[in-house]
Amino acid sequence: MRDEVTFSRLISDGALSLQTGPFGSQLHSYDYQDQGIPVIPTEGIQDGRIDHSVLPKITKEKAEELQRHRVRADDILFARRGAQATGRTARIRNSEEGFICGTGAIRARVEDRDVIDPAFLAWYLSSPSTVSWIREQAIGATMPNLNKSIIGRIELPSIPVSDQKSIARLLNALDDKIELNRRMSATLEEMARALYRSWFVDFDPVHARALGQPPAHMDAATTALFPDSLGPDGLPKGWEACSLSDVCTQVKRTVKPMASPDAEFQHFSLPAFDAGRMPVRELGSAIKSNKAYVPHNAILFSRLNPSIPRVWWAKTDAHDGTPAASTEFFVAASHDPVETPWLYCLLSSSDFRDEALSRVTGTSNSHQRIPPKALAEIEVIAPQPEVVEAFGTIAGPWFEKLHTMARESQTLAALRDTLLPRLMSGELRIRDAEKQVEEVV
Numbered sequence: 324m325r326d327e328v329t330f331s332r333l334i335s336d337g338a339l340s341l342q343t344g345p346f347g348s349q350l351h352s353y354d355y356q357d358q359g360i361p362v363i364p365t366e367g368i369q370d371g372r373i374d375h376s377v378l379p380k381i382t383k384e385k386a387e388e389l390q391r392h393r394v395r396a397d398d399i400l401f402a403r404r405g406a407q408a409t410g411r412t413a414r415i416r417n418s419e420e421g422f423i424c425g426t427g428a429i430r431a432r433v434e435d436r437d438v439i440d441p442a443f444l445a446w447y448l449s450s451p452s453t454v455s456w457i458r459e460q461a462i463g464a465t466m467p468n469l470n471k472s473i474i475g476r477i478e479l480p481s482i483p484v485s486d487q488k489s490i491a492r493l494l495n496a497l498d499d500k501i502e503l504n505r506r507m508s509a510t511l512e513e514m515a516r517a518l519y520r521s522w523f524v525d526f527d528p529v530h531a532r533a534l535g536q537p538p539a540h541m542d543a544a545t546t547a548l549f550p551d552s553l554g555p556d557g558l559p560k561g562w563e564a565c566s567l568s569d570v571c572t573q574v575k576r577t578v579k580p581m582a583s584p585d586a587e588f589q590h591f592s593l594p595a596f597d598a599g600r601m602p603v604r605e606l607g608s609a610i611k612s613n614k615a616y617v618p619h620n621a622i623l624f625s626r627l628n629p630s631i632p633r634v635w636w637a638k639t640d641a642h643d644g645t646p647a648a649s650t651e652f653f654v655a656a657s658h659d660p661v662e663t664p665w666l667y668c669l670l671s672s673s674d675f676r677d678e679a680l681s682r683v684t685g686t687s688n689s690h691q692r693i694p695p696k697a698l699a700e701i702e703v704i705a706p707q708p709e710v711v712e713a714f715g716t717i718a719g720p721w722f723e724k725l726h727t728m729a730r731e732s733q734t735l736a737a738l739r740d741t742l743l744p745r746l747m748s749g750e751l752r753i754r755d756a757e758k759q760v761e762e763v764v
Contacts (some may be wrong), residue, residue: 325482327478328481336438338433338438338439339432339435339439341475342391343429343471344392350425350426356379359385360381360422361378361422362380363400365408366427368402393421394415395415395420396415396420398414398431399412399430401429402427402428403428403429404466405467409469410454412445412448414441436484439479439484440491443482443487444479446491447747449743450740450744457473480748490756493746494739496760497738497742497764501735512721514721518714519669524672524674528541528546528549532550533553548707548710562707564704566700566701566702567655569705571622571656571658571666572656573654574615574654574655575615575654576616577614577615580605580608580613581611583607585607586606586645587604587645588604588606588614588646589603589639589644591648591649593625593633593651596635599732599736600635600729604643613650614648614649615648615650616646617637618637618656619637619638619646620636620663622634622654624652624655624670625653626653626698630680632671636663636726638729661716661719662708663715664714664719675703679693682697682698738763
């Protein structure tokens, strides 16, 4: 077992520093704008990385007022409030240098790299045991809060900095492969969404045929499936408007995990989606409420706060336990497997999300919901089945590759999370861990 040193000792020795984000009086919501210097709020701190999709921005002049809160590469931010966020940390990348630490974060900065390697520190803070400890120490039952005093009590293993760097290098190799898979998956999904927009939103093949031109990048057989004109309703001839419930089946079956406390469940929860769209294997005893049953290849649409896009193509496996989802998800199943890529893109589209937002109930931004019945009644465009099938034939292989990479990333993440505590404790030698990593990257 390794010796440990507290953050407070590292701070007093000058090896580490902490800085709380600006007070609310220094940074207001009305300071935010569409362009400018990004600010990192609590929700932007996501399991080791900064989520750029949720970062508000401020003017350069406002950023100058908050100069002391600018982050540097290799700084580590703690999310300091909220039941879901407390315990999360993220390391700042080179491209994020100069961003502003938000009011809901605390910044840790390594001041002496002969004592602490920043990458090693980031990995240690992301370990499940450290995250659990931080959450247990956080103040407040309803709205947990983290402060510098609590962070000062964190104990870091006393490991030579050369070994710290070796451990970080190994874990980074796994994380880099996971990140590569994530970027490739994002590209494939965007290809599918772009094709969906072209065919089912902009009607590009129909417009091309109306002009007597062949649609771009389309063979003759597929071209023949599209009409050559629009009807009086503005839709391609033969297509019609209908409700969502007409083009898919809402799965209403429920499961009761508490009735089977020793059984395993594949839990599709909102936190699991936010953490990387990977369901969590849990015993029924750990799941405290009834859940929605999830068939293989169902599409899950979050009814809670639909302004935050959460659409999940659920791949289930009986070996991983009974698939169960939060009842905050609307569970949709396609009428035919070949239609699933189209259904996923439909529910992921901005037009559908806008329609969902117009039907939410609740006044609080954090607790807006769309009732299942209202969601099922949203009007959508139903193309001819042959066109939907053609879309599935093209986009289906893209999604299969995407799902294959997701499974690989899940395996890599499991290996990373297994190696992490054993390397930190000294139970596993770095040389032995290197062999395991070399086999998978």
